[in-house]
Amino acid sequence: MRTGIATVCLSGTLREKMQACAIAGFDGIEIFEQDLVTSPLSPEDVRKMAADLGLTLDLYQPFRDFDSVPNELLAANLRRAEAKFRLMSRLGTDTMLVCSNVATASIDDDGLRAEQLAALAARAGDHSVKVAYEALAWGKYVNDYEHAHRLVETVDHPNLGTCLDSFHILSRDWDTAPIESFNPGKIFFVQVADAPKLSMDVLSWSRHYRVFPGEGQFELAKFLGHVVRAGYTGPVSLEVFNDVFRQSDVERTAVDAMRSLIWLEEQSAKWLDAHPSAEYGAGSAAPGRRRYPMELATLPQVAEPAGFNFAEVRAADTAGLETLLGQLGFTSNGRHRTKNVQLWTMGHARVIINEDSTQESRDAGAGAAPAISALGFDVESPVIAAARAQQLKAPAVPRKSQADEEIFQGFAAPDSTEIFLCQGRPDGTAAWTREFGEGLEAPAAGRTGEQGTVIDHVNLAQPWQHFDEAVLFYTSALALEPQPYAEVASPTGLVRSQVMLTRDRGVRLVLNLAPLIQRGGAASGTDAPAATGQRPGYQEHIAFAVDDLVATARAAKARGLDFLQIPANYYEDLDARFGLDPDFLATLRELNLLYDRDADGEFLHFYTATVGSVFFEMVERRGAYDGYGAPNAPVRHAVQYDHLHQRNPTT
Incomplete structure (x- = not known):
């Protein structure tokens, strides 16, 4: 399993975050826009530093409030997107995260949304980059990952896919089983975050109380198990907004983050073994982690202390x-x-x-x-x-x-x-x-x-x-x-x-x-x-x-x-x-x-x-x-x- 983490998870400067991610053993990172905007490093500097550290730059994010807008706003949004695509070429990043609209959406029309996403995908293709469309849990018209995926399927453009984010899915109690039926080629990116079960508005919950896998109460092993069964082979990346993590020692937090992905990988392998897919039938003894393109590693197994x-x-x-x-x-x-x-x-x-x-x-x-x-x-x-x-x-x-x-x-x-x-x-x-x-x-x-x-x-x-x-x-x-x-x-x-x-x-x-x-x-x-x-x-x-x-x-x-x-x-x-x-x-x-x-x-x-x-x-x-x-x-x-x-x- 390829591991990743968004720079927004960590404290410090972009340079410090990248160094900590390399020390912790991550394969790649997501560049959060604010971290780059506030950094003295040029995009070319960041690209070289990532290569020197052995990190891939897997995602640039977020691109907000694009879809469901009138034509005059669409033109401005496309100009903004073109600028980001040129920036991504300098960074050497080939995928941009596009969130469903929460602020400027004023037209509830799936046909219009599909047209606008098709226009965005065409511009992305001109720059040889991809767009991963994500349904935010508080999106004005698109807040369901299946809805976002249907739009992606409707557009049917090679440069448009979906991003599956565990928080946006599990915070709304959406069923994760349908993920298995998705075309794996259309799952461009997967983000994971855990969280305690809280009774509050989902935006505040998301912005302040996400935690790393194993530190909350979401069924992340089940979520990732369905993703693996779908045939996804890309990075599994942490995107955690947490006030405490962003005040803590950056290297220590990065190690904790890496530990959480190691744990999640093992738990997901166990979930696959315990829940064989229908094609194998109930009680199948075939190891679930070996049946799919993404290989899930496990750790030495130990009994609990006596x-x-x-x-x-x-x-x-x-x-x-x-x-x-x-x-x-x-x-x-x-x-x-x-x-x-x-x-x-x-x-x-x-x-x-x-x-x-x-x-x-x-x-x-x-x-x-x-x-x-x-x-x-x-x-x-x-x-x-x-x-x-x-x-x-x-x-x-x-x-x-x-x-x-x-x-x-x-x-x-x-x-x-x-x-x-x-x-x-x-x-x-x-x-x-x-x-x-x-x-x-x-x-x-x-x-x-x-x-x-x-x-x-x-x-x-x-x-x-x-x-x-x-x-x-x-x-x-x-x-x-x-x-x-x-x-x-x-x-x-x-x-x-x-x-x-x-x-x-x-x-x-x-x-x-x-x-x-x-x-x-x-x-x-x-x-x-x-x-x-x-x-x-x-x-x-x-x-x-x-x-x-x-x-x-x-x-x-x-x-x-x-x-x-x-x-x-x-x-x-x-x-x-x-x-x-x-x-x-x-x-x-x-x-x-x-x-x-x-x-x-x-x-x-x-x-x-x-x-x-x-x-x-x-x-x-x-x-x-x-x-x-x-x-x-x-x-x-x-x-x-x-x-x-x-x-x-x-x-």
Whole structure:
């Protein structure tokens, strides 16, 4: 599959955009008119630069408001088109995108539209270029891709074809199956974009909220599958209008964009295999991606992770973490024999305290602040899973190992979390723990309520520029399924929360996008500058599931644990909502436990105080409860906010 991207997707100058696209590995680009108009590069400079970078110039766009106009406007439009065709010859671009009219259209007559498009195609032929006609979802008279295609077929000129844009088609819920019946020679170009499902006018939706494939909710694999079945062999190009992407680092966004096309190509191949065409019949085993002119590549196939193997917290000053883990009931298993790390365990839950800090973080004054730095996942084949991640543009993270030490395959997630792939064992043990002492690969007997302890979920803060990138990354590289996102109230605004999980819930990863907080004239939160290896200052946490939360809480209280103090108003509201047994309610109040219930079960949990940017949560799931105590999240945010201001009254 030939890959492309419109320059409008990226931040920066035209030169910077082209360089980033080449670095990311794109085959070609679409030149967005404004990028060229505002560039000091001449068309000839752009042409040479593209050749030097190994990029093809696949499309010049957009040419607007051409059709459905009176004769006097048509003459002006044709003069304008002639100028663009001459420009395209200088660029070396052979296709121009023409959008259906939204502004000057005043005559609703398909016969007239066909005549005007025929005149445009004839002029394009004189310049040896082509015109790809696209139905905008908000076009005044032409807003349906099948309508646009019928006009192209009516004109029947070799220099006129259609452009299929997934956003304009899927935002209107048009059926994509008819694409398969299109003459592939008349499909001149294909553009793809994803988007969240929103209730708003389609123009605003399009201009601000498009995202790369895999970061939204459109059925793009199905769309592209129909395009492939039609016999299309041209570029599959991204056209994404997004305010965040156009403010983010250009090279990083380009890599994210390329990752999305790699993912889409694989998903489309899978869709073709799962939905054989009628000519092969239901249940056909013929590989769908081999039956069509466009070849769709796939990645090394991996199963979803079986669970968390460990969580790592990095800190130069570890005293607070050690105290907190000990009060929760974790056992210290000492230091690694060659690395400056500690291992703490409770049942099958393993926490590594990494005492190393980079010189950059020390220079930034953040070396002593604990932060989640790495996560280990149990996978069936670490080498294959790592190869998949690398093909998805994930940067490798080397881990030094001595003789007889476990070799972890690692790569970096977009939020800088280091992801390590571990060879999982059916009993949940880990061979690498022997590097801290013989016999540690088996979980300790533990105390009452702690034997079955596991990491239930991990909550990571995401920089605002890279939230969608993180969703795609964890979906494509780790096979986690994104759930519909929610918004949680906090004293600083709404916090966007997106759960990523495996089907069996062995891995639950929660991504949070917190609002910007202004304190003392300086910005903090997820868009504040972060030290190397750390995400910005918004708090994040690791949650552990235990068999008996009340017993765990009582034991932790006896060890002097500093619980997050829950206000009395919460328990009055809890009683009003659930009518709890008075003794049970008194226990919740005494131990600062929070509670939730739904039709499937119950959920008990408590939080610790925060050390650095990290705190811990202990949970107990009763029955088939599958949530995270979402109604309690605003309480937690409010209490943490209050504690932060008490500790830092000047901020």
